[in-house]
Amino acid sequence: MVIPQLRALTENADHVDVKTVEGDVSLREFLAGFISYEPGWMRLLYRIRAGFVRLLGMRQGELPSARGIRPGDIPFTPGGELAFFTVTEAEEDRYFVAGATESHLSAWLAVVAEPGRFRVVTVVKYHRWTGPVYFNVIRPFHHLVVTRMARAGVRGVPA
Numbered sequence: 627m628v629i630p631q632l633r634a635l636t637e638n639a640d641h642v643d644v645k646t647v648e649g650d651v652s653l654r655e656f657l658a659g660f661i662s663y664e665p666g667w668m669r670l671l672y673r674i675r676a677g678f679v680r681l682l683g684m685r686q687g688e689l690p691s692a693r694g695i696r697p698g699d700i701p702f703t704p705g706g707e708l709a710f711f712t713v714t715e716a717e718e719d720r721y722f723v724a725g726a727t728e729s730h731l732s733a734w735l736a737v738v739a740e741p742g743r744f745r746v747v748t749v750v751k752y753h754r755w756t757g758p759v760y761f762n763v764i765r766p767f768h769h770l771v772v773t774r775m776a777r778a779g780v781r782g783v784p785a
Contacts, residue, residue: 649780
């Protein structure tokens with residue numbers, strides 16, 4: 627499936643990765659399971675991240691919790707908010723694209739729903755020197771976190 631905005635985002639990206647998981651839930655159920663996955667070890671990583679961000683001279687606000695979000699709560703309208711992401715483009719049962727911008731980088735999360743499978747795409751664009759420093763330090767954790775979140779997504783949450 628071709629998503630024009632995603633193609634445009636990836637053209638000049640500094641980092642793109644795709645994680646694929648198999649599962650038979652709706653896109654809404656996948657997103658609710660994905661975004662509400664917040665085990666203790668992941669919250670600990672975010673606390674460590676906060677200290678690292680301060681070392682780089684950046685500020686980090688409180689990360690909003692999406693724990694307990696339901697499939698019906700997932701916004702598909704541009705401008706809607708899901709945790710710290712803002713929806714940029716979405717189509718029910720096909721795809722979801724949302725982004726977040728900080729001083730050092732902008733990042734987008736895209737989820738493409740295909741029959742029996744979901745592709746989770748991360749796109750990152752750096753703004754200044756702290757962008758690649760920050761992202762290269764967190765990159766191994768990023769892969770772990772997104773993979774685990776995707777696995778949680780295919781388990782979904784009860785509607």
